[in-house]
Amino acid sequence: HLSLQQGELRPRDGFFVRILQAMQCSELLAREDMSFDDFLDRLPLSAEERQSARRMAEGFDAADTARASARALRTEWTGDILGDTPQSRPRDGYERLLAALAAGLPRERLQLQSPVQSVRWSKGSVQVAGECLGAPFEAHGARAIVTLPLGVLQQTSPTLGAVRFTPELEAKHAALQRLASGPVVKVLLRFASCFWEDVHAGRYREVSFLHLPDAEVPTFWTQAPAHVPLLVAWAGGARARDLASNATPADIVRAATASLQPLFGKGLEVARQLEGYHYHDWQQDPYACGAYSYVTVGGDDARETLARPLDATLHFAGEATDTAGEAGTVEGALRSGIRAAREVLAAAPV
Numbered sequence: 001h002l003s004l005q006q007g008e009l010r011p012r013d014g015f016f017v018r019i020l021q022a023m024q025c026s027e028l029l030a031r032e033d034m035s036f037d038d039f040l041d042r043l044p045l046s047a048e049e050r051q052s053a054r055r056m057a058e059g060f061d062a063a064d065t066a067r068a069s070a071r072a073l074r075t076e077w078t079g080d081i082l083g084d085t086p087q088s089r090p091r092d093g094y095e096r097l098l099a100a101l102a103a104g105l106p107r108e109r110l111q112l113q114s115p116v117q118s119v120r121w122s123k124g125s126v127q128v129a130g131e132c133l134g135a136p137f138e139a140h141g142a143r144a145i146v147t148l149p150l151g152v153l154q155q156t157s158p159t160l161g162a163v164r165f166t167p168e169l170e171a172k173h174a175a176l177q178r179l180a181s182g183p184v185v186k187v188l189l190r191f192a193s194c195f196w197e198d199v200h201a202g203r204y205r206e207v208s209f210l211h212l213p214d215a216e217v218p219t220f221w222t223q224a225p226a227h228v229p230l231l232v233a234w235a236g237g238a239r240a241r242d243l244a245s246n247a248t249p250a251d252i253v254r255a256a257t258a259s260l261q262p263l264f265g266k267g268l269e270v271a272r273q274l275e276g277y278h279y280h281d282w283q284q285d286p287y288a289c290g291a292y293s294y295v296t297v298g299g300d301d302a303r304e305t306l307a308r309p310l311d312a313t314l315h316f317a318g319e320a321t322d323t324a325g326e327a328g329t330v331e332g333a334l335r336s337g338i339r340a341a342r343e344v345l346a347a348a349p350v
């Protein structure tokens, strides 16, 4: 991790350790939860450290720090998730993971491209209706595992992607209000070469993350240890929201290359190195309605409540239901699926 400080890229110092220590030692949350902003304002930290902590909550958790639960962030940050474990990713992309999961299912049981519009349920009976490639479809069963993204579950009007439950999921209302789906901007930038490896006497050759705290797009990562001409540009939270609203994908790409430019001076024009890009707007995607979930003030038990089955008939999985500290991640989503499948298998016939 290299961070731009006073015009120079330097390894990140121990700022995060100091923030974690201050968060851990504080008694402020013993009685009640508060917003992460309020919590930070009361911790013995420098203005710079506060700012770094806010940016971390925005960038990593996609959280609005005025709404995010300080308790939830403290629990998450002081857990394992930010440990020194190396970054890892499926080398050939997540498609491989999905293919491996699908391989365990009979092909004819897997129905894709089928947005669900309604779920009618009563104890021991679930009827799902929607469209499959433009044609109506229905499915029936004794139970269902609902894995809709949080943002979709929160939709209350009959918009594209939204699912109407009959009867309504009243037992989930409070939990849904205490969770939020944060915004993220992620752009894959494909360049003509790994030009960053050759500049400044090879200083950035092995770099994984570049942090540019004041830039419009503040985080970039390479595919290290692989040397491929691809950089991922990333912004989360308020910055992502501001960046994505009223901007075309080309505007966002321009903002990303402009954010990188100061690292390379006048001798190298980053935008001219660009050969292609991929951008997806998760906020506007009606089947996502945001990137991933965070807990808002007072939502201590929101994930647990969301995960709880209803009448041994509707089960719930998906990253927002993870209670093992991995919410907002692929790991959390996978684990929640295993948990829900076990619940179904362990339950007596209804």
Ligand SMILES: Cc1cc2nc3c(=O)[nH]c(=O)nc-3n(C[C@H](O)[C@H](O)[C@H](O)COP(=O)(O)OP(=O)(O)OC[C@H]3O[C@@H](n4cnc5c(N)ncnc54)[C@H](O)[C@@H]3O)c2cc1C
Pocket: 114, 115, 116, 117, 147, 148, 149, 152, 161, 162, 163, 184, 185, 186, 282, 286, 287, 288, 290, 291, 292, 317, 318, 319, 320, 327, 328, 329, 330, 331, 333
């Ligand atoms: C930009 C971005 C970057 C991320 N980076 C990382 C990362 O580096 N590491 C990490 O671990 N995690 C990362 N995550 C988070 C991770 O992708 C999620 O936590 C995980 O994919 C959630 O899985 P899920 O099954 O809960 O939900 P999803 O993967 O969202 O699956 C829900 C499914 O429901 C479908 N759906 C929605 N509405 C309907 C409907 N009406 N009918 C039928 N189907 C519907 C959707 O199409 C989708 O396929 C990132 C997320 C984003 C958006």
